[in-house]
Amino acid sequence: MRKGLSPFNVVSITVGFLFLYLPILLLVIYSFNESRLVTVWAGFSTKWYGALLENQGLMDAAWVTIKVALISASASTVLGTLAALTLVRYGRFPGRTLFSGMVYAPLVMPDVILGLSLLLMFVAINLDRGFWTIIIAHITFGMCYVAVVVQSRLLSFDRDLEEAALDLGCPPFKVFFQITLPIILPSVIAGWMLAFTLSLDDLVIASFATGPGATTLPMKIYSQVRLGVTPEINAVCTILIALVTIGVIATSLITKRQEVSRQRAAQMAEQ
Amino acid sequence: MSDQTAVPASDDTDTTDVLLAKRGPARWFVVAIPYLWLLIFFLAPFLIVFKLSLSEIAVAIPPYVPTFDLTDGALEMWGKIKQLSFENYIWLTSDALYIRSYVSSLIVAVVSTCLILLVGYPVAYGMTRAPKAWRPTLVMLVILPFWTSFLIRVYAWIGILKKEGLLNQFLMNVGVISDPLTILNTNIAVYIGMVYSYLPFMILPLYASLEKMDESLLEAAADLGSPPGRAFWQITFPLSIPGVVAGSFLCFIPIVGEFVIPDLLGGSETLMIGKTLWVEFFSNRDWPVASAVAIILLLVLVIPIVLFQNSLAKQGEAD
Structure with missing residues (x-):
């Protein structure tokens, strides 16, 4: 029996990860290219980053995107956590199948269908499309991702602590905020991060849900990409990649530290 | 309700x-x-x-x-x-464009899913063989591109694949080809984009099911004289089927309705239903036909979606 890595394993991992990272790496490298021709290297320069600050349209779109992502991720987290509690804690209630169907469906539904259906809904109820309709659309799919992330944590949850607190006369509402929420917090944070980046990245659904006046960064990037590859776009993309990478690594470090300190506390309690 | x-x-x-x-x-x-x-x-x-x-x-x-x-x-x-x-709906069946869009979307999705499985399986398998201490980092490295914008990752390939792009420059410098290849705006570019974008969706469930596998089964097979290759096909692969199924659904369903990849990397020969719907809606402004296209797309996907949800629910119960 082979234990450890065979040469084949090493090659497949290396090739696989090169395939995943090389395109992103090249994009980042060429954002520092002096030349306007994206594919000809002409020396190191940060001028395209400076040019971004001058580009008012792009800056406006970035600001809209960040606001949309912050608001929709926060609302998604609240609704998604409630949905996860519903799925895990409420057993069978009438309409549960429909509910779990509605939670899982947006995860696999093509974006074009979600976007189209929401747009038609906004038109049918005569809602002015723009900033807030993008937020509604993003909450709708964001909450489903949060629900799945939080649900997996709730399933492995030791309920003795909650029961003990209830036995000692703690009101259920307080039990949730003092015991349940702190324990599931890492998954809630991870869910928020996921909803935030999904909102940040979304092109298709936002294009359907928006109206005149609200343009998000992906929509702006998309319309420029169709005209060709430019170093400014590479610079914008590099900034977004950097932000997301830092965010993901920071979150995983925080949750890891919490996990370690919780295990330590549990060990101390046993001694 | x-x-x-x-x-x-x-x-x-x-x-x-x-x-x-x-x-x-x-x-x-x-x-x-x-x-x-x-x-x-x-x-x-x-x-x-x-x-x-x-x-x-x-x-x-x-x-x-x-x-x-x-x-x-x-x-x-x-x-x-x-x-x-x-x-x-009658209009949709009478116009070959729509039927061809649906069929070619399904073909692209099936072929892409198979390609992703072929690329993803060795990577996921290699990851489970790696030393335990590396594994969380490797998993993290698979997840990270998933957090990066889809649009950005597709955009990155335009600079690589286009005529005066990095791939052609590289191949011509090395001397493999003398004239630049036309890859961008063909179906090949679409497949590259699909494999690239959906690879993490395949690797993660595969890794999860391969990692759970009981090592002692392989040891027993080796003790009984089974060569490693045979042990793989008789033990490892059958046990990883749940991961293969989950990964394939996670790739297949969204690929059928994919819009960004065929739009940016594909050319006029690339017919996909997500793109057809987009054009019908935004360019032709025919909302009723776009809606009918969406309803049929949903009907096409309802079977895989229900199957996928059932497998999810089953996993949820098993946990």
Whole structure:
């Protein structure tokens, strides 16, 4: 029996990860290219980053995107956590199948269908499309991702602590905020991060849900990409990649530290 | 439909009941808020799409008739219902463009999913063979691109694949080719984009199922004289089937409706239904036909989606 890595394993991992990272790496490298021709290297320069600050349209779109992502991720987290509690804690209630169907469906539904259906809904109820309709659309799919992330944590949850607190006369509402929420917090944070980046990245659904006046960064990037590859776009993309990478690594470090300190506390309690 | 959530709360105040948290009216708030949200912003829009797919295009805002108004009387309502027709669906079957879009979307999705499996399996398998200390980092490295914008990752390939792009420069410098290859705006570029974008969706479930595998099974096989290759096909692969299935669904379903990749990397030969729907809606402004396209796309996907949900639910119970 082979234990450890065979040469084949090493090659497949290396090739696989090169395939995943090389395109992103090249994009980042060429954002520092002096030349306007994206594919000809002409020396190191940060001028395209400076040019971004001058580009008012792009800056406006970035600001809209960040606001949309912050608001929709926060609302998604609240609704998604409630949905996860519903799925895990409420057993069978009438309409549960429909509910779990509605939670899982947006995860696999093509974006074009979600976007189209929401747009038609906004038109049918005569809602002015723009900033807030993008937020509604993003909450709708964001909450489903949060629900799945939080649900997996709730399933492995030791309920003795909650029961003990209830036995000692703690009101259920307080039990949730003092015991349940702190324990599931890492998954809630991870869910928020996921909803935030999904909102940040979304092109298709936002294009359907928006109206005149609200343009998000992906929509702006998309319309420029169709005209060709430019170093400014590479610079914008590099900034977004950097932000997301830092965010993901920071979150995983925080949750890891919490996990370690919780295990330590549990060990101390046993001694 | 919200009546399902409005079950009256009981006034049971038995403090020794550990399930107290489940009693009281607050309990149903927890259910009602996400339930109502999804009913209003997920289910209701689908009903509207369905209704609209039975309407006719009109030069108006919004561009379709009949429009329903809650102030209409019952008689008017009935008159408008009679205006609904299956015209759009008949139109879809009579125009080869739509049928070809559906068929080619399915073909692209099947081929892409197989390619992703071929690329992803060795990577996931290699990851489970790596030293334990590396594994969390490797998993993290697979997840990281997933967090990066889809649009950015597709965009990165344009610079690589285009005629004067990095791949052609590299190949010509090395001397493999003398004339640049045309890859961008062909189906090859679409497949590269699909494999690249959806690879993490395949690797992660595969890794999860391969990692759970009991090593002693392989040791037993080796002790009994089974060569490693045979042990792989007789033990490892069959045990990883749940991961293969989950990964394939996770790739197949969204690829069928994919828009960004065929639009940016594909060319005029690339017909995919997500793109057709987009053009129908934004360029031709034919909302009823776009709705009918969406409804049929949904019908095409309903079987894989239900199968996928069942497998998810089964996994949830097993956990």
